[in-house]
Amino acid sequence: MWWRWLRLKQMGVLGINNRNLSFIQRYNTRTHYPLVDDKVKTKKLAQAHDVKVPTLYTVIHSEHDNKVFSKLIQNRAQFVIKPAQGAGGEGILVVTHYINNRYRLSNGKLLTEDEIKYHISTTLSGAYSLGGYPDKVMVEYLVQFDDVFEKVAYQGVPDVRVIVIKGFPVMAMVRLPTQASNGKANLHQGAIGAGVDLKTGQTLHGVWHNEIVTHHPDTLHEIEGVTIPYWKECLLIASRCYDMTKLGYLGVDLVLDKAHGPMMLELNARPGLNIQIANQVGLQRRFDMIKPVLDKEMDAKARIEYVLSRL
Template structure:
């Protein structure tokens, strides 16, 4: 049947499917006892700071409805910030505030919200509306990233980020996720952002994938997504590889942002990173795994792991 031949072709090209990812990577390399370190963004942030990894500044945390009543005091003097659920997934529940004008908070998409509307949103967050499994949650208030101008022409009303996938601390694949109008300014592929592959050796972007289709230009800004040299690329790889040492999760997605003032910052971690990154790079994760398999259980520093991969690409 046609689907069998298609599956065989994908398998031959080294593309990793979701079932094999779950069994041969997530289940094999990720001890579930470490999941809370990445599923809770507040825990990830605290852990990163303990390990000397730079993260966006935390302005405050809303733990309860009592905290929520004092949200106005927490936001006093702030006109730019991000509110996000600590245990959210897929970019749900995140508010990006860019201005405070006429007693209203302006979101990155132009929508205006009153303080009461913000309180309602954070109350909904506490109830678990955006969390994994609907568990009660916390709302984090963070510094709003001022993204590096290198991405100004290929990001629409939002902050682009960099996803690096690691296997046992070896960086094996990367992409830049670029917000679009469809994604409502969020760097989330499932909501319509573009994923542009990144050459691990050079840090230069490749073509993009948008709704599972190959694209060369951003649909909103009309600029090419290919050929952008990402600043601080070696530092990005260094931070990503250090996150394995920090979490002990062997199959890990590390999301970074490039701030024009602070440089690379770790945004969040993912113990179940998706597979569209293979389309963006036109190479399968199985092929990259073969590259590191001979030394995967070796005792290597993060610098040695990075060098090992880059020397063989």
């Protein structure tokens, strides 16, 4: 078995222990974690730094707020409900329509207002929060995803994950919802992760349940060869998120909206490692590429130019 370990090391594949010790512990100051673990704080921080984010309609802090839910959302028929301190896509409801006194979710399920309020109450109690602590509930704008993903996404909104090390974008993938993931762009729930060429913004092959795939299992369309629009702007937003949070090892999740272009959805101080499978390259190798200039004073554009010039 040792030869497998040696082969992975030669490929520059980053393992979870090395990630935790050499990247998360080394470059992420724990006092900064609340800036990304609490999505309300993340959104306010982004707005203060002129980083585009989906509009926040309201924050539900208590059962008192929950009682007047319909008033708080101002009779909107489209919105997203999410835990402020949730993880892994748990507890998120994507509401696409209001019809016959029911809220229709992206997966087609219909919920009454009382059922929505019950879900919010459960979320407030900490059912989906990190550590099970009492939480807040965010209600925000439902992204109208760009048509470029129409043939390779099932129902939900795809997102782009960019791994950033001290402001240098070193790897990216697009996460494509499937029927198995219930329309959510979450790999653990069954979404597809497709690698992205950092230079061109074009998708590579996909990884689904840790297996390489070439076609979307629901739409049957080829995953490779989709060019992500506004790619340089995506990289710029991702790089600026380091300046915003001072977290040196960061996963930046972006969405592409038809009307508003790229927007930062959320940040992750402990991004997973499946992105290496999707790109068929190791994060350690990309880290070694930027290591000579890691501590130099460079703005976001200069960091991006450095990375792209060496790929």
